[in-house]
Amino acid sequence: MQSSSPTEIAAVALAGTSTSDDPVVRFLVAIAVVIIVCHALAWVFGKLGQPPVVGEILGGLLLGPTGLTLLWPAGSAWLLTPSVMATLSAVAQLGLVTFMFLLGSELQVVKGATGTRVLAAVVAGSLVLPFAGGVVLAVMGRSVIAGPAAHPVTYTLVFGLAMSITALPVLARILVDEGMQEGRVGQVALACAAIGDGAAWMALTVILTLSGLVGSGGLGLTIGMVAALTLTTFLLVRPALARLVERAPAGAMLGPVLVAGALAYAATTQLIGLHAAVGAFLFGTALPRGAEVVMTVRKQLHGFTQVVLLPLFFAGVGLSTAISAVGGSLRNWLLLVAVVLVATITKFVGAGGAAYLAGMSARHSLQLGALMNCRGVTELVIATICLQYEIVNSSGFTILVLMALTTTALTGPLVRSCRTGRMGLVVHRRMAPKTKP
Structure with missing residues (x-):
């Protein structure tokens, strides 16, 4: 038609x-x-x-x-x-760009040496262990999930990266649903997911660029543009926004300016090889915290985004995804089960264990490990990219999609179990809280 x-x-x-x-x-x-x-x-x-x-x-x-x-x-x-x-x-x-902008504008910095130590440990633990597990599964299941044009190194690295993702937008929704968005665990989880996702998108860009799939301007140029945009944001854009907010009479024209800025950043990062959501989030982090006029603009955007735009994004992913049978082979189904189990265990242990070793309480560490297991829509985006460049085949794509849905569905119940102490775990005196909520 x-x-x-x-x-x-x-x-x-x-x-x-x-x-x-x-x-x-x-x-x-x-x-x-x-x-x-x-x-x-x-x-x-x-x-x-x-x-x-x-x-x-x-x-x-x-x-x-x-x-x-x-x-x-x-x-x-x-x-x-x-x-x-x-x-x-x-x-x-x-919808995704607007939501990521709002999310970045609400992110609070975790202050103090303990916060910095926890952030570094959790980011490393939540990325390295799942990545290693993904690499092992990629090698073992290559004949089942590798795409026809997949270079062995590219395929292995990208599949490992897909296993290490935490879905920042979905994590934020879960935190709001659980009433944890303003608590210490929620803020640490958001910060770690933001840093981890930024690192993951950069790593994906580097891998695809080295493989000759994206970034026609060259790896050095792509990295240079990302660094320049980040420095410009915090050295020039953030002070400029602070002055704009101070002088904005009751928020006149502030809303359109902020939305236009978020869209411009999203377009910029999309052009240089990163996802548009990363740019919108980066622009949101440059907004002044605590300003009444900024809170008013956020409230105006939040309702329509949550009710209309964001559901359309989630639905759009589902509408463009054909979930077919993994296959009639028992090996395929065993690989699916292995992917889900390894993704869940490595994320939970990697993030939660790192948090505990860095000084968080046992219960908070368990909550953090459960939260970081959420992959959601970000995983679907990665899976789509893998399929588009034939890094994985249709079976591999389906396995990644089912893994994303399963781990996301597990996140809420796991978090509630950790908060109420119903996981059957005994927290001994030696594991008493080391940090305050």
Whole structure:
């Protein structure tokens, strides 16, 4: 079906008529269906003690090739045309960028020597151990999950990186749902996830650039541009924003300026090889903390982002993902189980163990290990990139997607178990809290 021109669409609208072929009608109906289905499943999963984001992603899966296309092909073909899917994807990216900007603007710095020590230890533990586990599984399962164009080194490194990811946007949602976003554990988890995700995206950029897949300007140029953007942000942009906030009369024009800045940063990082979400988050970290006018702008953006834009992003990922059977081979299913178990255990032990050794209490360390196990949508993005460049095949992609959903679904219950002490673990006197909440 060819898309109508703006003139034709306007003519139909002015005439007060609509047809089943009207792209505007399809787009609006698709948004309504996505929002209703995703929020309904989010509510159901929330009642079951799961992170609502699991329901939102599953809602997208049910509306896509895995659900609606199988049960009602005609309805799916009418509702989710290529043009509608492309528009939904664009709006979904706007939702992710806005949410990441808000997240960066709310991030608080963990102060003090203990905070610095914990951050360094948890970032290292949450990246290194899962990465090592992923490398081992990549080597063992190469014949099952490696893509046709995968270089052995590139494939192994990227799969290990995919295992070490923590989904920053989903983690933030879980923290809000659990009421932990302002506590010490929540702030440490956010900071570690932010640092770890930044390092992971940079590592992915380096790996793909060295493989000749991205970054046509060269590795040195890409790294130089990232460093220049970071320095510019904290040396020039942050002071400029502080002055702007001080002089903004009741926030006049501040909202549009901040949103435009976040979009510009997102576009910049996308152009230089990093994900757009990294740029939006970086710009958000440059905002002054505690300013009343900034809090007002955040509140204005937060509602619409949470209700409309962000669910569209999660749904967009699900709609573009065809979850097929892992395969009839027992080996494939055993590999899937191994990936989920290794991803969960290495993240939990790596992050939680490092936090405890760095001085956090046993209970807080367990909570942190559980939180860092959340992979969610970031994992889906990494999996999509792997499939796009044929680093993994369809089986490998499916395994990564199922691992992302499983670990994310486990995060909420694990965190609550750690907070209430219902994991069956005995915390001895020698493991008494070393730090205050």
